[in-house]
Amino acid sequence: RPSPTPPLPDRPRTCDYGAGASGTAAEVADPGGWPLIGREAELAALTGLLGPADGGRAGFAAVTGEPGIGKSRLVAELATAAAGRGFAVLAGRCSEDTGAPPFWPWSGVLRDLAAVLGDDTVRDLADADVLAGLLPRTAAPVAAPVAAPPPDAGSPDAQRFRVSDAVTRVLAAASVRRPLLVVLDDLHWADASSLRLLRHLAEHLVTARVLVVVTRRTHPEPSGVLAEAGAALARRHALRLDLPGLSAAGVTELVRAVTGAAPATQHAEALRERTDGNPFFLVELLRLPAGGDIPAAVTDVVARRVDRLPDPARDLLRSAAVLGRRFDADLLAAVAGADPDAVLDDLDPALAAGVILEESEPGRFRFAHALVHDVVYRAQPATRRARRHAAAAAAVSGGG
Secondary structure, eight states: OOOOOOOOOOOTTTTTOOSSOOOOOOHHOOOOOOOOOHHHHHHHHHHHHHHHHHHTOOOOEEEEEEETHHHHHHHHHHHHHHHTOOEEEEEEOSSSTTTTOTTTTHHHHHHHHHHHHHHHHHHHHTTTTTTTTTTTTTSSSSSSOOOOOOOSSSSSSHHHHHHHHHHHHHHHHHHSOEEEEEEOOOOOGGHHHHHHHHHHHOOOOOOHEEEEEEESSSSSSOHHHHHHHHHHHHHOOOEEOOOOOHHHHHHHHHHHHSSSSSOHHHHHHHHHHTTTTTTTHHHHHHOOOOOOOOOOOHHHHEEEEHHTOOHHHHHHHHHTTTOOOOEEEHHHHHHHOOOHHHHHHHHHHHTTSSEEEEOTTTTEEEEESSHHHHHHHHTHHHHHHHHHHHHHHHHHHOOO
16 A cells, blocks of 8 residues: 655646546646656657648647546647747647537637637638638627538538638638647547548648647547548548556656655555556545545546446446456356356447456456556445455356
């Protein structure tokens, strides 16, 4: 068990180590909080795209990783570097809310563009008729909601194409005045229209002073329009950065930054083992009061991911949790009293969501993090957990 750590100061709101933290465009562009740790190579790769973009060669990059791994934090540091080199930073955050209107993140991009160049300038550069619902209204205190295209604009596909082409052209025209960094955060939540616009941009924006950077979660694997947008980025040779957990040295450095004291080697190794180097999990674990075990914020994040799984998958995960962080599918089938093939089928959604991972040995799995295992295990009522332990003991005994 990790040793107690010194009390922590309140976490700055601008620090986005978290999973799906809501923030404004200004927060995306301001890293704030603790220094960026363990991402020096990735940041260098991203900042290396600024020069060619400023020179007129449009560039693209995708930053991927699990929730809390630091995607937004890395891009925030890039935004600061870009702003220091004269780039206008335009941020669009995709919404998890299914009620968000089409092109929602792009309305944020155009709102930021209007804030930089002025509403009148953007309207002069844009096809105002096509983008009427995306351009901010001068008299409105906030950005106007996205309006439906006029009824005579043709088929829905034709309407979407007109919007995509108009946004592409206005970004290219605006970049003549000032280089642009366009950030689309949480692309895994983007609506289909926004993804088609990104695909159009990747296919048609070539000679412009624009760098487009998107972030998305690794799981589930992209499909449908999200996969099509990813393929379009790949065809443009977009830089792809898959963020792993922090190394042992990175964990030590982050602990020092958060607590003001370097941890003992054994303590740092224990923290990394429990969090797999995930910065969000690590910081929340460090913020626990003395005697705490599982951070409430981590419990909330994990519970939401598990609750989205189908009932059979959730039930199997509860049985798997009593077997430990690593478990065998055949033993799990025995504990659950289910057919082994059916168990594998029912585990597929948890695999796709990244809640569990498959190990190199066939039939062996593990929870993505020790903390994920702990949350699933502790969420069960004590009586139900005891029954599952008894079933596990019987299965092990019977197998012996």
